[in-house]
Amino acid sequence: MEPVAKRGRSEMWEHFNLISSNKVQCLVCHQQLAYNNNTSSMLRHFRAKHEAGQAAASIHGDRKAKIDEALVNMIVKDSQPFKVVEDQGFRALVSLLDPTYVLPSRQTLKSMVEAKYHEEKQKAKEKVQKATAVALTSDMWTFIHMDSYLAFTCHFVDEGDRLATVLLAVAKFGERHTASNIASVKGSIMEEWGIPKSKVMCLTTDGASNMTLCSTMMEIRHSHCIAHALNLVVKKSMKLTPGLEEVRTKARDIATHFRTSTVARERLLCLQKQMGAPCAKLIQEVETRWNSTLDMLQRLYEQREPVGAALAYLQTDISPLTSNQYASIGQCIALLAPLKEATVELSAEKHVSGSKIIPMVKMLRHTIAAKQRQLTDDTARILGKHLLGLMHEKLGNYELAGQHALATLLDPRFKTMGFCNPTNQQNAIKKLIAETATVIRQQSPAPSHDETPSTSEDAP
Structure with a gap:
């Protein structure tokens, strides 16, 4: 009161x-x-x-x-x-x-x-403006109530040789998502923060055509986000695997039932304790995030015995997963788990990830191919086939991208070992030599026109 x-x-x-x-x-x-x-x-x-x-x-x-x-x-x-x-x-x-x-x-x-916000923003501006070069990343999304937002982030190495990240803006985007409108908003943000285009080495976004065209209009080198590319590869592979789609539908229904029914949730908890299983809730997948599908399947596979017992006790109309479907889940998890690890590694902000992209793609292709040869389940085999095919189709171009190839060559951990294609490797080496020669020429002092070359007659 x-x-x-x-x-x-x-x-x-x-x-x-x-x-x-x-x-x-x-x-x-x-x-x-x-x-x-x-x-x-x-x-x-x-x-x-x-x-x-x-x-x-x-x-x-x-x-x-x-x-x-x-x-x-x-x-x-x-x-x-x-x-x-x-x-x-x-x-x-x-x-x-x-x-x-x-x-x-x-x-x-x-x-x-x-006041604190303005103070911290000014400090961040000074750090960004002191950086000799920056990389930018951006993303756009729409909430359920149809409001759209654009996030714009700056990455650079600070004066202490530490990798630094500054969120430049999260701006409500009320215009149509055209390349021109997006470029206009990003340009205004860069101007506010004092970031000239000449300082920007790369702009990383998803592979949408409007984002790619936006970078072209801004005259900034564009890079397709590897985590987003992996997300598209996995989502499409899962949709092309009929047996897995049926399993996902059942898994969603089971997870929804135990998350929304108090009686079912309490019964599952009781059975988990009786069977010595971890007392963990089931996970519901999020359509836009494939790794949430993996989390859902992993948790359901881990809890398959108490979940099966709970469904039998509750006598619901929820269709349980069969033993063959659980076998499919187990082998599909083995295929998808390395892709999740790679996504987490390549999405980190505390260390540079550009040089890891090419060797990471090579590792994923070799790992999944090796697992594919050991699979006994037809659904998992189909999933593995699509994963390998789409990775070759969607991720092979990273070896052709100059900045990623040079970053891999210059990383002492990888050098030439990260490349899948020997031709791409040789082309990257030639490009590195050419660019190194250009830098040396630019840094070499120009010859003085005032100096007169000596002759034999001038010699003492």
């Missing part, structure tokens, strides 16, 4: 909470006072009991500044609402920890967070 009119007019409400229509409580000493729709009694109490303490506390302004900063960091890092400073429990906790500290109002806290 809050005072109707005067709370916003008096600073006393920074130190008192209204606990009933006619009582307030001091947040410093917790004493209760009568409240008659004015703050006179609160003012008298505070001056008599706490004002000296407040004056003493003002001497320690550095401590207040540190607590203010910690409060702002808590709001930002934990995504807390500004109204937390009005919550009675939180105010009481802060008062107990430091009776001399006065929590800011909701509006003041909002201003503090905004």
Whole structure:
């Protein structure tokens, strides 16, 4: 319950909470006072009991500044609402920890967070502008309520030779998703951050035609995101495998049932304990993320015995998976697991991944081919066949991409070992030699025209 009119007019409400229509409580000493729709009694109490303490506390302004900063960091890092400073429990906790500290109002806290945002953004701008070269990544997505957003991120090596990442913007995108509109928004963001095109080595996006054309219009080298390319390969391979599609449909139905039915969930938990299985919930796949399909199948395969027993006990109309289908799941998991590991490795932000793409694709092709030879299940064999075919079709071009090939050659861990095609390897070596020669010529001092070449007659 809050005072109707005067709370916003008096600073006393920074130190008192209204606990009933006619009582307030001091947040410093917790004493209760009568409240008659004015703050006179609160003012008298505070001056008599706490004002000296407040004056003493003002001497320690550095401590207040540190607590203010910690409060702002808590709001930002934990995504807390500004109204937390009005919550009675939180105010009481802060008062107990430091009776001399006065929590800011909701509006003041909002201003503090905004000031911190501008301060940190300025620091980030300075780091970006000091970088000699940057790489950019961007993505677009649409929420269920049809609002679209564009994320734009900058990657560079900072002055301490550390890989750094700065999120430039997450902008609501209200225009049509044309290459021209996307290029306009990205160009505005780059201008705001002081990033000239000459400093941008590469722009990585998904392989959509509008994204590729956007890079062309911006005159920035484009790279197709390897994680997105892998996602397309796996999703298409799964859809081309009829037996796996049937298994996925059943698995989704089973996962949905146990996630939405309290009775089913409790029965599964009971059977997990009885059978000594991990007490873990089933996972529902997300259509846009193939690795969630793998997670769903792995969890269901792990829990196949308690799930089967629970379905038999519950006598539902949910169709259980057969032993042959579980065998298919086990072998399909063996094929898909390396692709998930590669996706995680290539999506990391804390280390450079460009030089890993070509050897990672080679490793995946060899690994899946080796597993393919050991498969006994027809569904898994079909999946493996499609994975290998689509990887050759969709991922083979990375060896032809100059920046990826050069990065692999220059990485001492891989050099020429990462290439699948010897011709691509030799072409990359020639390109590296040519570019190295160009750099040497550019860095060599031009000959001075003032110098006169010596002759035999000039010699002593």
